[in-house]
Amino acid sequence: MKYYSTNKQAPLATLHEAVVKGLAPDKGLYMPEFIKKLPQQFFENIENLSLQEIGLEIAKTLFDEDIEEKALENIVYDALSFDIPIVNVEKNIYSLELFHGPTLAFKDVGARFMARLLQYFVRQDGKENLNVLVATSGDTGSAVANGFLGVEGIHVYILYPKGKVSKIQESQFTTLGQNITAIEVDGVFDDCQALVKKAFIDNELNGHMKLTSANSINVARFLPQSFYYFYAYAQLKKLGALDIDDRKKETSNFVVCVPSGNFGNICAGLFGYKMGLPVKRYIAANNANDIFYNYLKTGIYEPKPSKQTLANAMDVGDPSNFARIYDLFDGDYNKITNLINGATYNDNQIKETMIKCFKHTNYILDPHGACAYRALKESIKEDEVGIFLETAHPAKFKEKVDAIIDYDIDIPKRLAKFMKGNKQSIKMPNNFEAFKEYLLTC
Secondary structure: OOEEEOOOOOOOEOHHHHHHHOEOOOOOEEEEOOOOOOOHHHHHOHHHOOHHHHHHHHHHHHHOOOOOHHHHHHHHHHHOOOOOOEEEEEOOEEEEEOOOOOOOEOHHHHHHHHHHHHHHHHHHHOOOOEEEEEEOOOHHHHHHHHHHOOOOOEEEEEEEEOOOOOHHHHHHHHOOOOOEEEEEEOOOHHHHHHHHHHHHOOHHHHHHOOEEEOOOOOHHHHHHHHHHHHHHHHHHHHHOOOOEEOOOOEEOOEEEEEEOOOOHHHHHHHHHHHOOOOOOEEEEEEOOOOHHHHHHHHOOOOOOOOOOOOOHHHOOOOOOOHHHHHHHOOOOHHHHHHHEEEEEOOHHHHHHHHHHHHHHHOOOOOHHHHHHHHHHHHHOOOOOEEEEEEOEOHHHHHHHHHHHHOOOOOOOHHHHHHHOOOOOOEEEOOOHHHHHHHHHOO
16 A cells, blocks of 8 residues: 655655655655445444454554554554443433543554554664654643653654643653653644644754654554444444444444544544445534634635634644545545534533533533534434544543532542653743754754
């Protein structure tokens, strides 16, 4: 399988090259040349398969030409060493709980897969060290840091916006040490992401050190996220919740709602659709950063400076993966809007949703999941069954969530352990030259 750039100006790359480079030389994002359909037999038996078995089947479809079979199996089974259950919140609405991994966030899936795949490629390359640059608005940092912690031959630099991630999230990547360096940028997430992208195309930096990214701009980070969409479908099918047409061998009532920031998550779901996952439609739930929502309404994509909100991991004003979504549907606005709906909510609406959901269902939403839950609830039809992605454990936002729903959330032991560590971070101005100068000394 070869990978091309969304900007169409860079040479084709192998999976190895695409993963290690992260960003294409023409500043575009890598995309596979084609997407294989999964066999019908896979869907007929999917409800009897485990998460790891489903993940391996999809990984083979995506990567089997580029990774040795046993190595790929080891990567998948090691990365997916936890469950991702669905929970029935209310009639025909289910939560896909993506917070049962080591850092209690959905990014554990992609980060753990990528860490193991990169280590596989680093070992092939010999002793040359690899440096991972990653920008985070919250959960990416913790997932990547813990996924790569102690991995030989790889050093991770995590850039995060000062004062704009929760204290618990911050503790998950600033207290680790070893091969993890946290860089506290005086700016917003988009500034952190811009610093990372500039580093990838700086010739002097790339001559000094081998760089790659662990953000969803990297194909090894976002593609594995497609695994859990298939697993959600399998669980719904096992429960008998879906309307299966025996003649067409597909469902017509499966709806998926995704809280969306940098759009890697929903992009992975769309890849699943292209691989044959029978989804009727997707809903992209936004907070006040409504760039994609406005695109769906007008056909005009207009990036804006990000706004700080209660759902901080979605505070993205120029989502990188829009380029992939646009490319996936050949830039056809009608194709995109026929499959994807949008919704947008301000902080007051998010709070209101969290309170109502807890009061009426006893289910605790985090602010990001609240956006998706509300968007699904407001648009789902009587004959549809929907899942919304609950992307992080609400305890990661304990102070906010406790105050909103007037409840004392228990902090899981894994989170409490991070909070006992000492913060270690490098303070950095929002200035590429300062960032570059720092990296040149590393």
